[in-house]
Amino acid sequence: MPDLTLTTFNWVPELPRGFVRDLRVRWALEEAALPYRVASVPFDDRGAAHFAHQPFGQVPWLIDGDTSIFESGAILLHLGERSAKLMPADPRGRSEAIKWVFAALNSVEMASLPWALFRFTGNDDGSPAVKFFDDFLKLRLKHMEPVLGAREWLAGPFSVADVLMADVLRLVDHFDGLTEQPACRAYVARATSRPAFVKARADQMAHFAAADTARSA
């Protein structure tokens, strides 16, 4: 039995499927060829046992032996320390990867998630607040474009930094937000054509589709 257990929801609505964050962890686990099992918690009724692992009632979390880790960034950093396929082992390469892990989450996603949430929720109404995040995201993308035009992956070889950055930019691309950034778009295409991503996405879609069947049974 694998010592790694990834927990996600038992079901989610159609809209976020393919974008639930367990995908980041599945992707990394597939890249590293680490064996794991997937467990589920109720989407509709989140109990104390859920909050004990994830204080915000979100998913995913990962159990590795007797350690339980929440936050996709923390999980990926943990996996990066288990596999050189996910993070360079030398101090300089490791430092590069960690910088970009945080940049993906706190510089790019900090601008892109509000932007995407306005679209997910139909609140992209052109109000000043929405316009503010349009401009904020555009500025971040403007700076990412030369970075991604000059290198294949963020920190040398493919790493957890790319899992995060590509997943963040993939959502922007999903809402047609990369039309002026060909290098960002090419990076997303490069990353999402990796077999590990393709399998991770298919596995997530199958997981939630199976829940539909169970619900309607």
Add this chain to the structure above:
Amino acid sequence: MPDLTLTTFNWVPELPRGFVRDLRVRWALEEAALPYRVASVPFDDRGAAHFAHQPFGQVPWLIDGDTSIFESGAILLHLGERSAKLMPADPRGRSEAIKWVFAALNSVEMASLPWALFRFTGNDDGSPAVKFFDDFLKLRLKHMEPVLGAREWLAGPFSVADVLMADVLRLVDHFDGLTEQPACRAYVARATSRPAFVKARADQMAHFAAADTARSA
């Protein structure tokens, strides 16, 4: 000469003073009693040398020997590995601290920064987008409240996770966003009364005040 150099802007407008992110790094360095020097880059004219260290044209970055690190989260993790005063050295304590580092940035600040930016920019106009982030932040704070009511610091002893979480919640408190969360408010008060924070904040204020004097000279 110290081998640690923290770079921030040479000047910023009044409004963000006391909240520029070099403060997070100053605070951690003071907690760990690590010697460092502070360097400046122009706020008004950000050149190629700036972008070489910080690809988004932001601050801070830290130079440690021949390594240059941007992103406050990445810098704090790096410093945590240099000093047990900033991160527990045992694997379990370290893992706890890292989870909360990411939770501060990607779960709480992901909701609080948009909320605060709407207030900084005068865009808190009650539009649906603004209302969405009011609710998003309230939900995150609702989950933080029992966590902070049950412990002094997030990961056992004070750690870089507290530097980040307290700095994130401090900005919410600044805009009166913690009126219904007494445990969060008490945590901010507890963290910001630490001598290392008091010195870090005073040093940042003095740094920018000196720039005013230089500008008007």
